[in-house]
Amino acid sequence: MADTLQFDLVSPERRLSSVTAREVQIPGTDGDLTAMAGHVPTITTLRPGILRVVHTGGTEDFVVSGGFAEITATNVSVLAEQALPRAQVTADVHARMVAEAREAVTAAQATGDTTRVDEAAKALADIESIGLR
Amino acid sequence: MPSLKDLKNRIASVKSTRKITKAMQMVAAAKLRRAQDAAEAARPYTERFNAVMAGLAAGTAGSPAAPALLAGTGRDQVHMLVVMTSERGLCGAFNSSIARMARVEAQRLLAAGKTVRILTVGKKGRDALRRDLGQYFVAHVDLSAERRLGYTVGQRIARDLIARYEAGEFDVATIFFNRFQSVISQVPTTRQVIPATFEDTGASANYDYEPGEEAILADLLPRGVATQIFSALLENAASEQGARMSAMDNATRNAGDMIDRLTIQYNRSRQAAITKELIEIISGAEAV
Numbered sequence: 001m002a003d004t005l006q007f008d009l010v011s012p013e014r015r016l017s018s019v020t021a022r023e024v025q026i027p028g029t030d031g032d033l034t035a036m037a038g039h040v041p042t043i044t045t046l047r048p049g050i051l052r053v054v055h056t057g058g059t060e061d062f063v064v065s066g067g068f069a070e071i072t073a074t075n076v077s078v079l080a081e082q083a084l085p086r087a088q089v090t091a092d093v094h095a096r097m098v099a100e101a102r103e104a105v106t107a108a109q110a111t112g113d114t115t116r117v118d119e120a121a122k123a124l125a126d127i128e129s130i131g132l133r
Numbered sequence: 134m135p136s137l138k139d140l141k142n143r144i145a146s147v148k149s150t151r152k153i154t155k156a157m158q159m160v161a162a163a164k165l166r167r168a169q170d171a172a173e174a175a176r177p178y179t180e181r182f183n184a185v186m187a188g189l190a191a192g193t194a195g196s197p198a199a200p201a202l203l204a205g206t207g208r209d210q211v212h213m214l215v216v217m218t219s220e221r222g223l224c225g226a227f228n229s230s231i232a233r234m235a236r237v238e239a240q241r242l243l244a245a246g247k248t249v250r251i252l253t254v255g256k257k258g259r260d261a262l263r264r265d266l267g268q269y270f271v272a273h274v275d276l277s278a279e280r281r282l283g284y285t286v287g288q289r290i291a292r293d294l295i296a297r298y299e300a301g302e303f304d305v306a307t308i309f310f311n312r313f314q315s316v317i318s319q320v321p322t323t324r325q326v327i328p329a330t331f332e333d334t335g336a337s338a339n340y341d342y343e344p345g346e347e348a349i350l351a352d353l354l355p356r357g358v359a360t361q362i363f364s365a366l367l368e369n370a371a372s373e374q375g376a377r378m379s380a381m382d383n384a385t386r387n388a389g390d391m392i393d394r395l396t397i398q399y400n401r402s403r404q405a406a407i408t409k410e411l412i413e414i415i416s417g418a419e420a421v
Contacts, residue, residue: 010181012284012363014174029352030344043185044343045352068353070185070340079181081284081356 005037007053007076009062011083016062017053024076025052026069027126035071042071048097048126050086051078061086063130065097065123094130101127137406140399144392151388157223158381165316165374171282172313172367179364186357187331188340189350200347202295202354205328206304211248213271213303214239215294215326217310217365218258219373220277225380227311227319227373232261234321235309239266250303254290254366271302282370287363294362295355298327310365311372317379319372326361329354 007021023036027049035042048065066081084093101124108120135143190203216235218228235258239249251266253259254274263270274290276282294306306327311319324330342349 008177010178012175012178012287012360013171015177028343033343040341041339042341042343043189043349045349067356068185068349070181077181079178079185081288 003037009078021053021055023054035076038073039071063089097127144395154381154384161374161378168371172371200351208304211303213250213306215252215308216258217369218255220256224377227376228257230321288359290362291359310369313368313371316375
């Protein structure tokens with residue numbers, strides 16, 4: 001059995017990556033998971049975080065937020081609402097993402113819906129932690 | 134009979150019109166290429182998304198826990214028509230074909246006793262519908278400030294729509310846009326976005342869902358609406374440029390024909406004037 005899988009990362013605006021990978025580390029909503037060949041078919045939503053692809057040529061990191069990943073035994077497709085190669089996430093970009101998440105928290109607080117506030121706060125924390133790594 | 138000078142001015146003016154339409158055609162061609170690339174780049178995402186959603190939706194359809202965005206409100210009374218047009222004119226029948234379709238649909242719904250609300254995207258559609266249906270307008274999205282059509286635009290429209298839906302403002306939302314078929318053919322299309330519909334591809338494997346199926350559905354449905362609106366916006370943008378390109382191509386050709394006609398007329402009347410003068414000279418000489 002082949003020990004590689006086809007990895008695709010697409011955002012609504014473009015296809016960012018399409019390579020043969022050995023493993024893909026995915027920031028799932030319920031926790032990180034690593035997909036390798038032969039993984040049970042799974043669909044998981046994403047939290048803002050770092051997606052790492054390990055292939056023969058090394059590793060590639062992407063910053064993703066929102067969306068979901070579809071994992072089958074031979075394929076991993078990540079459909080991210082926002083996705084950028086790690087190198088392109090400069091301090092400016094990160095600051096903007098944090099600012100957006102903060103706004104979302106404020107907006108959620110205005111509605112008074114506690115679940116929404118929690119979710120927004122979690123997203124903010126996730127985004128902040130990306131920069132610290 | 135216009136004088137020679139009038140004709141000459143006329144020719145000069147048509148020539149400068151031709152220059153303008155030619156330039157607009159070339160600009161539209163360049164923009165079309167970009168718009169087509171953008172539409173192409175968005176396709177993989179939309180396709181995958183719809184495939185997954187179709188699988189998910191088929192699994193939860195009919196279950197009482199299905200989210201309202203999928204199951205609908207159970208009513209069919211208030212219809213929201215989202216009419217997507219362009220910000221600029223001079224693109225042939227592009228805007229009027231969408232407006233016509235929206236008008237027909239609105240009249241059909243009104244005749245059936247339904248309530249109609251209209252959200253316009255793009256200035257031209259708003260102008261075209263204002264006279265007959267102005268009283269049904271609820272909101273307008275201005276795209277003239279957007280230099281590049283990004284996903285955030287689709288997201289913004291979708292958020293607005295979903296907020297209105299959750300507030301109970303309407304039961305069914307349909308978008309009107311032009312589907313890009315080719316440079317010379319754009320097809321006015323309607324698509325229902327709320328409650329969400331997905332073409333069932335029937336290719337849904339047995340997936341593990343993490344977190345649960347319903348949580349994923351609740352998370353993805355709003356994104357699904359945004360994705361559909363975004364892809365419609367992209368199709369529309371490509372269609373607009375295609376329509377403008379062929380309209381301007383026609384205009385350029387017409388201007389060329391007109392210049393030819395006017396030039397012939399100009400030469401004829403010049404010749405006639407010369408002949409007339411000659412006759413006068415000759416008859417004058419004979420009379421002596």
